[in-house]
Amino acid sequence: MSLNILVTNDDGLSAPGIRALVEVAQEFGQVYVVAPDSPQSGQGHAITLEHPLRLKEQRIFGPNIPAYACSGTPVDCVKLAKHVLLKNEDIDLCVSGINHGSNASINIIYSGTMSAAMEASVEGIPSIGFSLLDYSIEADFSAAKIYARKIIKQVLEQGLKETLLLNVNIPKLPADAIKGIKVCHQAEGHWAEDFLENTDPMGRTYYWLTGKFTLAKEDENADVCALENGYVSVVPSMHDLTAYPALNHLKFLEEV
Amino acid sequence: MSLNILVTNDDGLSAPGIRALVEVAQEFGQVYVVAPDSPQSGQGHAITLEHPLRLKEQRIFGPNIPAYACSGTPVDCVKLAKHVLLKNEDIDLCVSGINHGSNASINIIYSGTMSAAMEASVEGIPSIGFSLLDYSIEADFSAAKIYARKIIKQVLEQGLKETLLLNVNIPKLPADAIKGIKVCHQAEGHWAEDFLENTDPMGRTYYWLTGKFTLAKEDENADVCALENGYVSVVPSMHDLTAYPALNHLKFLEEV
Known part of the structure; x- marks a missing residue:
């Protein structure tokens, strides 16, 4: 029986990265695509509560691949796929990307x-996000496709524990220069934000987010370092944010 | 020396819940408020990349409490507070809320x-989010204030490991009916989404997100159950999403 695979992203339905991922995913099953109708980078886990959402069918990946542009966020896309478009079907795998730019670390x-x-994992759907460390619209996705294929194949064969998702990042290197795959933890780091501060034509101050990623420490088992060393990084991630090691330490709060 | 305390929320600067939190926070130090200029529920970790941001000073909490309405998301508010408004000061604590409605579980x-x-914790600022299980604009925050005061006091006295944040939810009960504080893990659950489907005046279909929260299982150590049993729930949470127990299991991915 054919598998049902949901493909989504945040760069929008027309981004080259999602086309690369659709091409790989269709080797493994029936692909359905629901992606934003405009770029939605930096939207995090935002959902749309205040406005209605629309879906527009656009068979841009061929006649056999249902594809929809959604007016909402990436998380809205997954919700609509699961609860409207495919409400009578099982979704066996969700793949998201291939993102134009890194999603390693924070x-x-x-x-x-x-x-x-992550939203797919909340719904109990095994899921993988793929990102290539190249922001360019003309990025070369050929090595990323090779590794996406390897990882999807393994995940489908071996299974992925429900509630887990994989954060896969691929270095900007030709396939033969990539050293392999490394299973990593999320590097501790943050954006040293820098706001561009300026004045608009009405004389009002405005701030525009920019910044530089700053690693807290070098650690060869962290995703950022694996990527710097020429590996594809895979971070098993989860939507349970509980800091389990801290549960006991914080018992003092129960005494007040 | 006085502590610097940043107060923010997602319901907006004019919400009753943030006023309640400002009233408690000012007992512990110099309060600065940066909050959205309009409700931003469901914005998750969204940041604003495509537009400039604006800040408007509004001393609505009294002459000694600098307060700003921000045109961006809650995460933008924290970034602007840290990197623009308070760039030359240490922020000793960030408190967010008191949210109108539960933020337990997923x-x-x-x-x-x-x-x-969470953004404050990424920046290394100890932080606590408070939510009252009452969506009403006329919600009674008196019990929530009592528990916010107790928890802030303890956190300032005992310290909070950097990279941790606390997710505090308060049941909709009078103070004398609350049984105490329980340190919990995040309950496994999800929204069984239901989209309201309808047709607009132009005859086009639209979808509007609604839904019902569904708990995966009863577990007295999970936040949702603690709340149902009349406790204030405190979940130590973190922004490192790595599923550490899965790291070894997934080593098979390195073999391909």
């Missing part, structure tokens, strides 16, 4: 691509 | 209130 929490994958 | 990932607290 970027996972800002990323619409990874939040879509 | 709601933590959709919540702008909790994402603001």
